[in-house]
Amino acid sequence: MTIRFTMDKITRDGDPVLRQVAASVPFPLSKEHAQLAEDMMTYLVISQDETQNEKYGLRPGVGLAAPQVGESLQMAAVLIPSLDPHEHDEEPYFKGTIFNPVIISESVKRAALDVGEGCLSVDEDVPGFVPRANRITVRYQNEQGETKTIKLRDYPAIVFQHEIDHLHGHLYYDHIDMKSPWEVDDDTKYID
């Protein structure tokens, strides 16, 4: 399997493309954009396989946004494994590319990963809670151009918000309270 995106191809923090608002993706998809979506998903698939990610030196991820491979486009590949993996591999919780996503509603209640977040474009982990909405409704187009609406909560909601942030030039540490990065907040749900 030839993989297009290895770590040297991942855009790192400091590159202005990560701070731009990405351009919307026109439909029907061009061959180039369809291929880009496929190659971004291939990155995620390989990165989540312990043997393969070792072989290719890939940092594991559950999301990859186009600006992270230098393409300022409103698209992100998302591959979230099933939330309660049994011994045999199950269907993933979500596997697909989201195009032109919009968060159309979000809960007041907030959530954060209790160990903080990581990002393929940020080599130095920035410690601290990343407060996000606990529940969101996202409208996006799939590869066929169909408009989909999905409701998410907890970990999947955090992942989608992290990836959609990339499409608007935000990085996870923008949300960390640097004065007290691990301060617990009563109305925030901590996700392990």
Ligand SMILES: CNC(=O)c1cccc(C)c1Nc1nc(N2CCN(c3ccccc3Cl)CC2)nc(N2CSC[C@H]2C(=O)NC)n1
């Ligand atoms: C600094 N400490 C940390 O990052 C951190 C540290 C510990 C735990 C968590 C939970 C942390 N946090 C965090 N862990 C992840 N992974 C856990 C491991 N996993 C994975 C790994 C191997 C095979 C298959 C898979 Cl699936 C891949 C995904 N992913 C994200 N993020 C933030 S939202 C987008 C998402 C992303 O894809 N980032 C590249 N955060």
Ligand code: NI
């Ligand atoms: Ni990221």
